[in-house]
Amino acid sequence: MRISRQAARVAVLDPDGSVFLFRYDNEEVGVHWALPGGGLDHGESPREGARRELREETGWTDLEPGPLLCTWEHDFTLPTGVRVRQHEHIHLAHGQHQEPADGLAAAHADDKILHGRWWTPAELADSPDPLWPPQLPALLAAVRGANGAAPDPVALGYVPNAAPPPPEVLWSHGATLAAWSAGQRLPVHNYQVDDAGLHSADVGNGWWSLTWVEGGRAVLYGIDNDYSETIAQDPPVDLLADGPAWLPWEWLTALVHGEESLGFVYWWADGAWGRAPYSDEVPDDGIGSMVPDGDGEVRAVLEALEEDGVDAAELARKGTPEARAAAARTVRRPQLPAGHGEPPGRRVPCDLPEQYAGVLAVALRATAELPRPAPAASPALERLTAWMRANLPWNDGCCLLAASFVDGADPGNLSRADGFHDERGKRLGDEVCGLLGDLRRTDADADTAAGRWMYLRVQITAGADPADPADSDPVTVDRAHDHLPGWWRARYGGYQARPETLAREMASRAPHWRPAWARLLDEDIPGNGAPAELCRPATAPPPAPSPAAPAAPPCGPSR
Known part of the structure; x- marks a missing residue:
C-alpha cells in the first residue's frame, strides 16, 4: 500500500516568462523535470513548505510563494525506497533570472536531482522529456495570457506516470x-x-x-x-x-x-x-x-x-x-x-459478492465503536484462555487468537452452522468455535439489544517470571461490535466483512445500536451499485484504531 504524502512546489517565472526546473532521476518514474519543492514537514501549510523547499533547493531567499496555480496527485518512489501517492500544491512566484546558490550539490544528490536550468515557453512546449505535471506548459501559458497574474487554481486530479499517445x-x-x-x-x-x-x-x-x-x-x-x-x-x-x-x-x-x-x-x-x-x-x-x-x-x-x-x-x-x-x-x-x-x-457497478463485501469492509473500517461498558471477566473467557494455553503456540512470549463470527445462514458458511473463521477465511475447529460462541453469548447477556461482537482478539502475554505462579499471564481482549478493527488483517473482501452475517446481526439490534453503515445493507448494492466514495483506493497510514480496539500490547519474554 502506498503512503499518502503532502507536498508543495513553486513555479518561478523570470521577467521573460521562463520557468526554472530541476532534472530528477526517480526509481519508479525515471528521468523527468519538476519544479523546486518537496514534502511538507509536520504542521506546515503548503505555502510554508513551498517557501522552505524553494530556499533549501535553490538558495533563493528573496522569493515568496504566491497564489496557488494548481493541485495534482501522482505516484512515485522516494529516494529512501518508500512508495508514495503524493498530493501536491503548486504555487506561483515571479523573480529575477538567477542560478541556484553554491554549496547545494550534496543536498541535490540526496534528492536525486541531476541539475537544473531555465526553460523558455517554446522549450517547455516542445520538451522531449516528461514534465511534472505534464500540464505545466498549458498552465503557464494561461499565466502569461493573464499578464503574469494567476488564473483560478486548477485541480488536475490524479495524473498517471505512463499514458497513451495524445x-x-x-x-x-x-x-x-x-x-x-x-x-x-x-x-x-x-x-x-x-x-x-x-x-x-x-x-x-x-x-x-x-x-x-x-x-x-x-x-x-x-x-x-x-x-x-x-x-x-x-x-x-x-x-x-x-x-x-x-x-x-x-x-x-x-x-x-x-x-x-x-x-x-x-x-x-x-x-x-x-x-x-x-x-x-x-x-x-x-x-x-x-x-x-x-x-x-x-x-x-x-x-x-x-x-x-x-x-x-x-x-x-x-x-x-x-x-x-x-x-x-x-x-x-x-x-x-x-x-x-x-x-x-x-x-x-458492484456485481460480484466479494466486491459487495469489500465495499462493506471499507465502511466498517471508517467507523468507530459505539460506547459500551466492557464485559466483565467470565468463566467463558477463562475456559477459552485455558484452551489457548493448551493448544496454541507461543511466539515471542505471546499466545494469540483472532476470530470473526459467521452466521449459519451466511451463503459463504459451508458448514451451515454458526461458527468462527480466522483471517484467511478458514473455519476454526469445533471445540474452539464452541468456546467462542459461549463467550459471545455471555458477553451480550447484560444487554442483548446492543448486539454481539463480530470480531475478537484474545492475547495472552507471558509474565515476567514464568517460574513464579504468582506472576500470572496478563490477558488482553479486544472486541469489535460495530467496526472492522485495524488488527483484523484479512485482505480479501469476503474475509473482512460478510454481508448476510452482518445483516442478521443488525436485524437483532435495537435501532440506536446500529452503526451508520448498516443502511448499506438495505440499498441493494449488487443491483444498484456502490456509493462512489467507498470505492477509492486506500493509502497508508490507516486511520488510528478506535479506543475500543487498541493496538496489541507488547509481548513479554519468550515462553
Missing part, C-alpha cells in the same frame, strides 16, 4: 483505418465512427474507443479481457474517481453501468491524460496492450493487403503520410457536449 495521434491512425474499412472490410484492424466517436471493431481480446468532447478534450475507454486488472477488484474500482467537471458525466455513467465491462477510462485536457487513482492491487489496466502507441496497425493493414494480392503501387500511394491524412479527413469527427460536474449520489 488523442490526435490515436484519431489520425484510427480514422485512417475507419476510412479504408468503409469501402471494404479490411483483413485486420477495422474501425468505425458513430455519434459517440471512434471504435475499434476487431482488436481481438478486447476493444477501445475515443470520444471527443467540446473544447478540444477527449475520453479514451475500453478493456483488455486478459490484462485489465481493474475488473473484479474488491471493493470495485471507480474508473471515474476524481474526474473533471467537463466530463460528459451522464453519458459516461451510463457507459460504465452498461452491458460491456470497462477496464480503463482516461480523459485528455491541457495536453495530458488523467485517470482515476488505482490501488497497488492494480498493476495493469490493459490500456498499454490494447491501445496502439504508433502507426503499427496501419502498417499491418498494408502488409495484410499486400499478402491478399492488392497492387503494390496502389498500396504505396495509399500508405503515404499525405494519403493517410487525406483519408482521415474524410471521416466525420463528432463530439459530445461538456458536462457540468459530477452528479450527486453517483454509484459504481
